[in-house]
Amino acid sequence: MHLWRLSDGEWKQVPIGSEGLSLRLGEDERLELVDGVAEGALALVLPVEEGGAARASLVTLSRSAAILVNAYRPLGVQILDERDEIILGDELLYFGARSPARVTRFEQTDSGARCARCKRVLHAGDAVTRCPACGAFHHAGSPAGEAEELSCWNHDARCGACARPRDGMLWSPEEEGA
Numbered sequence: 001m002h003l004w005r006l007s008d009g010e011w012k013q014v015p016i017g018s019e020g021l022s023l024r025l026g027e028d029e030r031l032e033l034v035d036g037v038a039e040g041a042l043a044l045v046l047p048v049e050e051g052g053a054a055r056a057s058l059v060t061l062s063r064s065a066a067i068l069v070n071a072y073r074p075l076g077v078q079i080l081d082e083r084d085e086i087i088l089g090d091e092l093l094y095f096g097a098r099s100p101a102r103v104t105r106f107e108q109t110d111s112g113a114r115c116a117r118c119k120r121v122l123h124a125g126d127a128v129t130r131c132p133a134c135g136a137f138h139h140a141g142s143p144a145g146e147a148e149e150l151s152c153w154n155h156d157a158r159c160g161a162c163a164r165p166r167d168g169m170l171w172s173p174e175e176e177g178a
């Protein structure tokens with residue numbers, strides 16, 4: 001997950017690591033995004049793993065910080081969702097939870113987890129793709145013991161769990177005309 005930030009006229013992704021990302025003002029009063037909990041941080045964005053769906057919480061550390069989330073003053077701890085708009089001072093940021101779908105190896109053993117498309121039980125070592133939006137696992141290649149190529153992720157234009165279209169899950173602020 002990441003924050004979108006406009007720099008030199010271009011929207012760039014600033015990654016949010018497992019230790020979070022601090023928002024603070026530098027000596028020139030310009031916004032600085034620093035890994036982890038930084039000294040003088042006005043707010044902290046912390047990743048939240050919730051049933052596979054990637055989200056984050058924005059923790060406001062300074063009561064006087066001029067922060068708005070979707071045009072409102074955030075709660076002390078505010079859950080961020082995809083595309084949420086964060087304004088700090090005169091800087092505009094967007095929260096992006098989703099990363100492009102990629103093929104990985106299923107790591108759990110005997111978890112009983114099933115492919116969201118074909119509903120077959122997933123085994124450790126199966127090639128899987130997770131939905132960028134909801135995190136549901138899908139077969140990405142041929143499951144163990146199957147001769148035929150089976151890609152449950154590519155089989156349909158929508159995710160087998162959340163039914164969001166596979167195309168259009170990822171976005172950038174440029175598309176917003178922002």
Ligand SMILES: [Zn+2]
Pocket residue numbers: 115116117118119120138139152
């Ligand atoms: Zn499957």
Ligand SMILES: [Zn+2]
Pocket residue numbers: 131132133134135136159160161162163164
């Ligand atoms: Zn999904």
